[in-house]
Amino acid sequence: MKSKPTSLIKTILPWLLLLILIGAAYTMLNPSTSKTLTTSEYEALVNSGTKIEEAEITPSDLVISMTGVYKEDGKPVKFSVTLPNTETQMNELQTALAESGTLYTVRDASGDGMFMSVIMTFLPTILLIGVMFFMMTKIGGGGGNAKAFEFGNSRAKLEKDQKTRFTDVAGADEEKEELRELVEFLKNPKKFAAMGAKIPKGVLLVGPPGTGKTLLARAVSGEANVPFFSISGSEFVEMFVGVGAGRVRDMFKKAKENAPCIIFIDEIDAVGRQRGSGIGGGHDEREQTLNQLLVEMDGFAGNEGIIILAATNRADVLDPALLRPGRFDRQIQVANPDKRARAQILQVHARNKKFAADVNFDNIAARTPGFSGAELQNVLNEAALLAVRLGRDVITMDDIDEGIDRVIGGPAKKSRKYTEKERRLVAYHEAGHAIIGLTLEDANKVQKVTIIPRGNAGGYNLMTPKEETYFQTKTQLEASITGFMGGRVAEEIFFGDVSSGAQNDIEQATRLARLMVTELGMSELGPIKYGSGQDSVFLGRDYTSTNNDHSGQVAFEIDQQVRKIIDECYKECTRIITENKDKLELIAAALLEYETLANEQIEALYTTGKMPEVSGKTTNGTDVILPAEIRFNDQEEEKKAEESEPAPAEEPRVRKPVSYEDLDDLIDDMK
Known part of the structure; x- marks a missing residue:
C-alpha cells in the first residue's frame, strides 16, 4: 500500500514542473543584466569613450529599453538602460552607435508583449483546470491513483471468500430457514426450475438495530460460496446530479459479470424513502437514484443469478414501488431474541473466552430481556475487559453482572460523593x-x-x-x-x-x-x-x-x-x-x-x-x-x-x- 506522502508528491510534481517551465521561458525572454544604468550614467559612459561592443534596442511608446555589453578592465559587462522616447532620441542613439562601430539590433516590443499577454491570460485557466482535476481525483476515491472518470463507479465492496456461516448466527432459526432457500437456489437452481418455482429477487431484512441483519446476509453468502457485494444506501447519493444512478448501473453491471452473486444494501432507507415527499417537486438526486434502482431490480432487462438482500429498521418510510413483489418479494422480520435465543447467542460469543464454572448462560439470558445480539456481545466483552483489569484468569458471574449494568446504565461512579441525606x-x-x-x-x-x-x-x-x-x-x-x-x-x-x-x-x-x-x-x-x-x-x-x-x-x-x-x-x-x-x-x-x-x-x-x-x-x-x-x-x-x-x-x-x-x-x- 502506497503512503500518503508519496501519492501527494506524485500529484503535485507535474504542476511544479509546469511552473518551472513557465519561469524559464520568462527568463529567456527577459534576460537579467548585471548592471542597470541611469540616463546620466549612460551618458557619462558614452562621453568617456568606452566602446559598446553590442546592443539591443527595444522602443516602446514612452521609453526606449536598451541592453548591451561593454568592456571594463578587459572584462565584458552587461548593462541595461531606459531612455526617454522622444522624437530625436531614437535617431541620435542609432547615429551614435553606428559612428562607434557598435553592432546593434532593434526589436519590436509588441511581439514579446503579445506572447506574455497570452501566457498571463491562460495561466489562471490552466491552474483552475488543474485544481478541478485534483479535486475530482480525490472525490472519486481510491487515493492518489484514482482517476476522475471513476467518480461515477460503484462503491460496492466485493468479497469472494466469505467466512461467515449459519452456525455463527444463533437465536434466529426461523430467519435462517427462510434464507436457506436462497442458498439452495444459488447452489442448485435447476431444482427450483424443475418445479416451476422462482426464487425471490429480493429479500428485505427488517428489525431493530443490533439484531443481526448484516450477519445473516453474510452467512447466506458464506453458505452459498458466491461473491458478495456490500454497500450502504448512503454511498449511492452525492451532491452531483446523476452520480447515484450511475453507481447503481455500474454495481449491477459488475454483479452480472460475477453472477450468481448477492448484493447487500445496508440501511436502504437512506436511498429508498418515499418519492414525492421532498421540497421542490421531488426531482432531487436521491429520487433519481431510487428510480434507477427500481429499474435495475425489475425493469426491462433481467438480472438472472443476482439476489438482492437489504436491511433497514425503518421499513415504514420505504417507497411502495420498492416493496412490491418482483423487487423485494419477501420481508423477514428480525426481532430481538427471546430467552432461549439469548442463551444461544451468548454461547456463540463465548467461544473464545474463558469462564468460571458457576457461569450459567440461561441465568444470564433471564436477566437480559429485550437485549439485542449486539448488546449481548457487548456484555461478554465488557465482562472480559473487567476480568483482565482485575487480573483474573477466567470471567466470573460478578464480571458478567457488572457488564450487564454497564450496558444498561454505564460504568459505576463510585467517586461521586453523596451527602448522608441523599x-x-x-x-x-x-x-x-x-x-x-x-x-x-x-x-x-x-x-x-x-x-x-x-x-x-x-x-x-x-x-x-x-x-x-x-x-x-x-x-x-x-x-x-x-x-x-x-x-x-x-x-x-x-x-x-x-x-x-x-x-x-x-x-x-x-x-x-x-x-x-x-x-x-x-x-x-x-x-x-x-x-x-x-x-x-x-x-x-x-x-x-x-x-x-x-x-x-x-x-x-x-x-x-x-x-x-x-x-x-x-x-x-x-x-x-x-x-x-x-x-x-x-x-x-x-x-x-x-x-x-x-x-x-x-x-x-x-x-x-x-x-x-x-x-x-x-x-x-x-x-x-x-x-x-x-x-x-x-x-x-x-x-x-x-x-x-x-x-x-x-x-x-x-x-x-x-x-x-x-x-x-x-x-x-x-x-
Missing part, C-alpha cells in the same frame, strides 16, 4: 420500587437493587418480567406504572418531600399511560386510535402535516384519562408502601449498609426478614458475611415475651415509628 433518599427510593415488584402479582420481578450511581441515575433497580410474553394486558401495564411510582411515593411517605430523582420514572409512566389511552384503547374513551400529536409524518408533499387527527375536546378527554390512570396507580402504590413500611425500611437499611442487593437477598428480606449468609465484598474490597438475623418487626420479641414470665411492673409496649438514628443503632448492635 444516600438515605436514594436507598428509600430504590426500596420503594423493589417493594412494588415484590408485592404486585403482575409487576416485574426484582433482580438487583443498588444505590451506586450509574450515568445520570443516582441508583439502579433491575426488574425483569416474570415470564416473557408477546402481549401485555391492561393489568400488567397498570402494574408497570405502579412500579414506576414506587420511588416517588417512598420519598413522600418517609421524607415528607419529593426530589428530582423520579424524573425518568414519571416520564416512563406518562408515556405508558398515554399509549394505553391513544393507541391501545385501554381507557373509558374506548377502542379508538388517537394520534398523539407529537410526531411529524410525511403525507405526500405536505411535509408539515402532523398525526394530530382529533379535536381539542378529545385532546382534553385524553389528558383526563391519562391523569386518571396515573392517579389510580399512584393511590395503589401509596397503599402498598404504607402497608409494607416495615419491609421497605428493612430493605433500605440493608442498601445503606451494603449498597447492592441481589434477588435472593431481597426476597429473603421480604419473606423472612432475614438476610441469607452470603460471602461477598464490601466497597473497599474486604471480605464480609452478610448478617443472618435482621428482623423487620418485633413480633418474635413479643412472642418470646409472652412465653416468659411477665414482669409485674412492666408497662404495655407501644409500637412507635423508628427514627433514622434508632435504625443506625439497630444495625450497629447487630454487627
